[in-house]
Amino acid sequence: GYYHCKDCNIRWESAYVWCVQGTNKVYFRQFCRTCQKSYNPYRVEDITCQSCKQTRCTCPVKLRHVDPKRPHRQDLCGRCKGKRLSCDSTFSFKYII
Numbered sequence: 127g128y129y130h131c132k133d134c135n136i137r138w139e140s141a142y143v144w145c146v147q148g149t150n151k152v153y154f155r156q157f158c159r160t161c162q163k164s165y166n167p168y169r170v171e172d173i174t175c176q177s178c179k180q181t182r183c184t185c186p187v188k189l190r191h192v193d194p195k196r197p198h199r200q201d202l203c204g205r206c207k208g209k210r211l212s213c214d215s216t217f218s219f220k221y222i223i
Contacts, residue, residue, distance in 0.1 A: 127167030131158035142198065143170055144205055154204035164204060 127143035130136070136158060144153040155164035175183040200206045 127152070127156075128169040128171075129156055129158075129165050129167050131161060131163065131165060133163060134158055134160040136160060140167075141173060142203060142205070143167055145170060156204055157202040157207070159199070159202055 127140050129138050129140065138156075138159075140156060142156075145151060146153070150170050152166045152170070155166055157164050172181045174181055175185055177183070177185050198206075
């Protein structure tokens with residue numbers, strides 16, 4: 127998902143966008159790290175393999191433009207904010223468009 131805070135003019139991307147399957151309806155908003163206002167993404171797209179360009183692939187090495195070692199910001203995520211369980215421990219591609 128692609129996000130834009132209109133107040134701070136900050137843009138960010140997130141792989142943790144929880145949508146109704148088959149639609150762009152977002153279940154949980156994300157919070158701007160500067161002003162703490164919540165936003166829906168202005169654009170949602172499939173997470174695709176950088177090698178074969180498929181959503182669900184069988185490539186032995188998956189290239190990603192996001193860093194999987196970067197910690198998930200629970201304090202900015204509408205799904206796991208205030209909860210003990212983080213999105214990154216329950217992450218599943220079946221919930222992402």
